[in-house]
Amino acid sequence: MRAMQYPDYGSEPRLVDLPVPEAAPTEVRVRVAYTSVNPVDWKQASGKIRLLMPQRRPCVPGYDLSGVVDAVGERVKTFTIGDRVHIRIPMSSAGANAEYAAVPADHAARLPDAMDLVTGAALPLAGMTALQGLRDVLGLDLDGDSRRVLVIGASGGVGHFAVQIAAAAGAEVVGVCSGRNADLVRSLGCRDVIDYTQPGCWAGVTPFDLVYDCVAGDPAPYLVHLKRGGAYASCMPSAATFLHAANLLGGKRVRPVLLHSNAADLGALDQLFVAGKLRAVVDRHFGLEELAAAWAHSRSGRARGKIIIDVAT
Ligand SMILES: NC(=O)c1ccc[n+]([C@@H]2O[C@H](COP(=O)([O-])OP(=O)(O)OC[C@H]3O[C@@H](n4cnc5c(N)ncnc54)[C@H](OP(=O)(O)O)[C@@H]3O)[C@@H](O)[C@H]2O)c1
Structure with a gap:
């Protein structure tokens, strides 16, 4: 699969070919549609916050994603293949900027029918x-x-x-x-x-x-x-x-404020969206291979709303 990976602290993410991950018993595998950029992505890759938030390298960065479940771990009862989902991947894992991601099912939420996949990726973190x-x-x-x-x-x-x-x-x-x-x-x-x-x-x-x-x-x-x-x-x-x-x-x-990601809060945000009280403002879309440029834009401090990475297109 196509994935963006940075080899070590201080380096930019680049395109690599990686095996499609398997879903562990408590995970679902998602065919990723979109991810969104958060400043923590490039801050971690820089190595400047390694003492507070270390990251295993080489690393496929990214915490937010939306997409469609294409494999379900044997202990997962809450999702089936074909479900549209979104998630903020827990801090220890990352891995959103790839065509497939195996993610913990208990942190994911099914997208409401009314929610598009771009909003789904913009919202979590x-x-x-x-x-x-x-x-x-x-x-x-x-x-x-x-x-x-x-x-x-x-x-x-x-x-x-x-x-x-x-x-x-x-x-x-x-x-x-x-x-x-x-x-x-x-x-x-x-x-x-x-x-x-x-x-x-x-x-x-x-x-x-x-x-x-x-x-x-x-x-x-x-x-x-x-x-x-x-x-x-x-x-x-x-x-x-x-x-x-x-x-x-x-x-x-x-x-x-220190974020604790969980599916219940993601669901609460989804309900606000469904009620017409919350929308995601999208600053700009970048292709998966343009992740370094997307990070540069985020680093500028001038982003309006969210920066989206188009993974599937
Ligand atoms: N603690 C946690 O768990 C947690 C979770 C999420 C994010 N964060 C951190 O929170 C920070 C914000 O994240 P984010 O995703 O919202 O960042 P962001 O989208 O990159 O923020 C960019 C926005 O900041 C505004 N801005 C810049 N300087 C400003 C100033 N002096 N006064 C008012 N507005 C200013 C800009 O507006 P103008 O162009 O109009 O200036 C721009 O729209 C980041 O440092 C991130 O790492 C922490």
Whole structure:
């Protein structure tokens, strides 16, 4: 099968020919249609986060995929051949950027009939990070929550899902992005937009109950905009996040977000999609062999929504 593989840390992914994997007893094998890029893909390949997140090399990178089940492990009862599925592959495995991937069945979800395979590939990692950050770390009540929520990086992979999830809960969402993305994030549910490229953009901003930082991990610039009793979370936690997390700063909580992928949360995102409350914004498609170019685009920090890799076409 065709697969993209990087040989060792610091090298770019290149096309290789690999044997089609077998499905282990608890796995399904998926004929991959699409994958999507997440910054962790190229960060791991660079070797710069090897102490925190090591990866076996050579490595077929990629965590998100959608496709069709074409083999089922003997202990799997929940899927049959022909099912359309998607998954965020657990961190220890990766392997999405190939024509076939054997993945743990208990992390996969069947795609709703209404969901296209591109959305299926866009949603898992970024969508679950958005959901878990808002619901589990910041304490947003998905069944109804009218608080003021600030999403920093509102036009990115995680941020654009976070805006929609918070808006669907009833929150008053404000997004931070550059001016070129203002219309996009408004269309996703932001009531207001702060263009961080404009001097004085924070003047007169009403304080927030919850701040979800999808860009960086230093809460310091935002604590002044957080109400007493409010909470700040970052999915890009840094030393500053952990330093602040140890203190209750004027009754303000600071917390890191660390994704725990699971099929139940993927299903919750699928339900939001079916209800018309969540969509994936696609920045650009790349072919499988163009993975290095897709990573370069992601590395630029300017992606709007998700970058998709067309594997089957
Ligand atoms: N902790 C976890 O488990 C976890 C899970 C998922 C992701 N992450 C991490 O979270 C980060 C975000 O991931 P992602 O997939 O959302 O990245 P992404 O899609 O590459 O984010 C790109 C977006 O960031 C925006 N942006 C860049 N600088 C900004 C700034 N100073 N203020 C506001 N917006 C800014 C850009 O908008 P403009 O062009 O308008 O600036 C762009 O739309 C990455 O570092 C990723 O590794 C962590």
